[in-house]
Amino acid sequence: MAEAPGKRTHWDFNWRSANGFKGGTMAFFLETLLGGLMAGMLYSLVALGFVLIFKASGVFNFAQGAMVLFAALAMARFAEWAPAWFGFESKFLANLIAFALAAALMFVLAWLIERLVLRHLVNQEAATLLMATLGITYFIDGLGQTIFGSDIYRIDVGMPKDPAFVLESVFEGGVLVNLEDVYAACLAALLVALLSLFFQKTVTGRALRAVADDHQAAQSIGIPLNGIWVVVWCVAGIVALVAGIIWGSKLGVQFSLTTVALRALPVIILGGLTSVPGAIIGGLIIGVGEKLSEVYLGPYIGGGIEIWFAYALALVFLLFRPQGLFGEKIIDRV
Amino acid sequence: MKARPLIRSTALVAAMCGMLAAPSAFAQPKEQFFPLLTFRTGPYAPSGTPWANGFVDYFKLVNERGGINGVKILWEECETGYATDRGVECYERLKGKHGGATVFQTMSTGITFALTEKAPQDGIPILTPGYGLSESADGSVFKWSFPIAGTHWASADTQLQYVAGKVGGLDKLKGKKITLLYHDSPYGKEAIPVLTKRAQMHGFELSMIPVPHPGLEQKSAWLRIRQTRPDFVLLWGWGVMNSTAIKEAQATGYPRTKMVGVWPSGSESDVKGIDGAEGYSAVLIQPGPGAKSKIAQEVLRVLHANGKGSGPKEEVGEALYMRGLMNAMFAVEGVRRAQERFGMGKVMTPAQARWGYENLNFDAKKIEAAGLEDVIRPFATSCTDHMGPSWARAYKWDGKEWQLDSDWLKADMSILEPMVKAAASRYAAEKKITARSPQDCES
Numbered sequence: 001m002a003e004a005p006g007k008r009t010h011w012d013f014n015w016r017s018a019n020g021f022k023g024g025t026m027a028f029f030l031e032t033l034l035g036g037l038m039a040g041m042l043y044s045l046v047a048l049g050f051v052l053i054f055k056a057s058g059v060f061n062f063a064q065g066a067m068v069l070f071a072a073l074a075m076a077r078f079a080e081w082a083p084a085w086f087g088f089e090s091k092f093l094a095n096l097i098a099f100a101l102a103a104a105l106m107f108v109l110a111w112l113i114e115r116l117v118l119r120h121l122v123n124q125e126a127a128t129l130l131m132a133t134l135g136i137t138y139f140i141d142g143l144g145q146t147i148f149g150s151d152i153y154r155i156d157v158g159m160p161k162d163p164a165f166v167l168e169s170v171f172e173g174g175v176l177v178n179l180e181d182v183y184a185a186c187l188a189a190l191l192v193a194l195l196s197l198f199f200q201k202t203v204t205g206r207a208l209r210a211v212a213d214d215h216q217a218a219q220s221i222g223i224p225l226n227g228i229w230v231v232v233w234c235v236a237g238i239v240a241l242v243a244g245i246i247w248g249s250k251l252g253v254q255f256s257l258t259t260v261a262l263r264a265l266p267v268i269i270l271g272g273l274t275s276v277p278g279a280i281i282g283g284l285i286i287g288v289g290e291k292l293s294e295v296y297l298g299p300y301i302g303g304g305i306e307i308w309f310a311y312a313l314a315l316v317f318l319l320f321r322p323q324g325l326f327g328e329k330i331i332d333r334v
Numbered sequence: 335m336k337a338r339p340l341i342r343s344t345a346l347v348a349a350m351c352g353m354l355a356a357p358s359a360f361a362q363p364k365e366q367f368f369p370l371l372t373f374r375t376g377p378y379a380p381s382g383t384p385w386a387n388g389f390v391d392y393f394k395l396v397n398e399r400g401g402i403n404g405v406k407i408l409w410e411e412c413e414t415g416y417a418t419d420r421g422v423e424c425y426e427r428l429k430g431k432h433g434g435a436t437v438f439q440t441m442s443t444g445i446t447f448a449l450t451e452k453a454p455q456d457g458i459p460i461l462t463p464g465y466g467l468s469e470s471a472d473g474s475v476f477k478w479s480f481p482i483a484g485t486h487w488a489s490a491d492t493q494l495q496y497v498a499g500k501v502g503g504l505d506k507l508k509g510k511k512i513t514l515l516y517h518d519s520p521y522g523k524e525a526i527p528v529l530t531k532r533a534q535m536h537g538f539e540l541s542m543i544p545v546p547h548p549g550l551e552q553k554s555a556w557l558r559i560r561q562t563r564p565d566f567v568l569l570w571g572w573g574v575m576n577s578t579a580i581k582e583a584q585a586t587g588y589p590r591t592k593m594v595g596v597w598p599s600g601s602e603s604d605v606k607g608i609d610g611a612e613g614y615s616a617v618l619i620q621p622g623p624g625a626k627s628k629i630a631q632e633v634l635r636v637l638h639a640n641g642k643g644s645g646p647k648e649e650v651g652e653a654l655y656m657r658g659l660m661n662a663m664f665a666v667e668g669v670r671r672a673q674e675r676f677g678m679g680k681v682m683t684p685a686q687a688r689w690g691y692e693n694l695n696f697d698a699k700k701i702e703a704a705g706l707e708d709v710i711r712p713f714a715t716s717c718t719d720h721m722g723p724s725w726a727r728a729y730k731w732d733g734k735e736w737q738l739d740s741d742w743l744k745a746d747m748s749i750l751e752p753m754v755k756a757a758a759s760r761y762a763a764e765k766k767i768t769a770r771s772p773q774d775c776e777s
């Protein structure tokens with residue numbers, strides 16, 4: 001909403017703190033740090049999708065970004081269409097139905113990918129599977145826009161849009177916290193906890209890990225490879241849906257959402273392709289690194305550096321720990 | 335004897351070919367070909383789609399009105415995805431089709447940069463109303479380029495005039511802090527020279543923050559804005575960058591009433607459905623949004639009511655739709671003007687059309703005849719001035735629709751012209767181009 005004229009806002013308070021009042025510089029540093037951590041959690045959400053599929057199938061799924069877009073488009077459009085289809089006005093109900101339909105659609109997509117693509121590529125080279133996911137990316141990108149349109153669509157799941165200010169007693173004007181990011185980070189943390197439990201404590205989770213280690217060995221002990229792949233792509237589809245809802249609610253649902261996958265690449269390089277906690281820690285490091293670099297280094301070297309800075313950081317890590325912070329060290333016996 | 339069946343069948347085939355060819359040769363309608371470089375897919379599709387629909391609807395409308403003095407318009411779209419390489423590819427593919435392209439409208443500053451040297455070699459004019467290379471307004475150097483009715487420099491100038499109006503005049507800008515938040519692309523960078531010049535003239539502090547393509551990542555940019563506390567943020571975004579900027583402004587607590595966009599940041603898709611967009615304003619080089627305008631009503635009546643409209647009818651009159659409509663109008667009016675010299679009702683060559691674009695004189699009478707009097711102001715071009723006067727108006731988003739928020743603002747040519755001349759001279763020296771002679775102006 002537009003501000004009422006003459007109303008004293010946090011913006012005015014922070015104006016003074018930024019110009020020499022107590023704690024202005026520290027408060028700003030904290031804001032940047034917090035902003036980076038929150039952004040990092042969102043990157044982790046997308047990185048999780050990559051990690052899940054790689055852990056369970058050894059496939060580097062380049063289509064994760066396209067899946068995020070597809071899921072978000074489905075959610076946004078179903079939420080828009082559901083009231084007209086079923087004749088009600090409740091936004092909550094519309095979102096609930098849209099979530100269910102979008103999840104179902106992601107299951108169908110997972111099943112189709114397994115049936116039409118992956119089933120025919122069992123025991124093929126990793127590069128072949130990577131190329132297949134590249135093809136899936138372009139197909140899903142086009143399919144999503146053909147079915148749901150290419151405009152900017154909104155997802156409104158009631159996330160708060162206005163900022164909050166904390167530590168007002170310590171810093172004049174307080175420290176700005178983006179509430180939407182906080183909610184998103186909590187959701188991401190919950191999802192990670194659930195996924196960790198799933199992988200560590202369930203039979204299916206252990207079967208997924210066995211398949212990732214060795215397709216043939218897993219098959220030889222009776223693990224149904226095709227079924228497992230459908231499961232893992234379904235789980236990755238749900239992760240993509242949650243990521244799509246959060247990113248879509250923040251930025252609007254539009255083709256550019258596919259580019260968030262590119263933001264997740266340095267995260268998984270840093271955290272390791274096989275580690276769920278690695279995706280989280282990697283996301284946080286990248287998030288904080290790019291925000292601090294943009295804010296504090298950007299003005300001196302022209303700005304707009306955060307995207308390549310994340311990759312530069314990941315490259316440095318690659319030099320010293322090619323498997324990432326938490327990735328499994330692969331030792332081949334000769 | 336054996337040769338007879340062969341001769342007979344050859345004659346039969348020849349006769350059939352003749353029969354097939356004959357109708358197209360005799361009944362060939364007179365058609366003027368306008369290629370369209372559009373972007374209906376990709377990250378900028380929300381901006382490109384209404385723009386393209388406006389274009390196509392105007393061509394359809396002209397054909398419904400009987401064409402350009404009887405010459406029907408033929409058009410073909412080529413999808414660029416707003417990518418420069420694909421734009422150049424589209425140009426190469428379409429330039430020779432259907433008897434040759436009349437004119438190209440690149441719909442992208444990046445593609446314009448790539449074609450500015452190429453098109454003159456092919457003898458095809460390039461129209462960039464409201465965008466493109468700002469110094470191409472100097473027709474004595476850029477013979478084939480036409481940024482009719484405005485350039486990005488003109489946009490930046492009118493945008494700053496509007497901001498000055500908010501604080502009580504240009505002289506009141508002294509000591510103010512203004513931040514330019516721009517798309518890190520040739521388009522976004524076009525704002526810099528004019529704003530830098532104005533900052534020197536009026537004593538305001540200008541800071542510039544680039545946002546990398548496609549514009550989703552703005553958190554750091556808004557943290558920097560929060561750090562520097564500008565009095566105004568000038569938004570030079572495109573596509574999804576605009577709505578993201580407005581959302582980030584809300585998330586940072588920056589007042590939207592202090593955010594002023596330029597025309598590519600002033601479409602309905604940038605603000606619709608965003609609660610925090612209320613109070614945001616944008617300065618739009620003519621035309622602005624015009625759902626109630628005569629031309630929009632005619633499109634609805636003649637095209638949409640008969641199932642011939644290009645997009646959803648709710649889109650008719652939106653800011654980018656109107657821009658497409660007017661850009662198509664510029665393309666058509668150049669040909670109409672050329673016909674006045676080279677023959678009414680004839681198909682114009684690109685060179686003849688170029689003369690038309692260079693000698694436009696769209697006065698109040700012609701504007702009224704075209705049904706555009708509530709949309710644009712009179713304009714004229716000349717051999718040396720390929721832009722003509724540049725007018726803009728500011729609109730403020732009230733949460734539901736754009737509301738007019740200023741009188742007409744005219745780009746100050748006393749500031750822009752020396753800049754255009756200097757940049758054009760540099761370009762001419764670099765490319766070894768000789769300024770056009772008075773005789774050449776008559777060609």
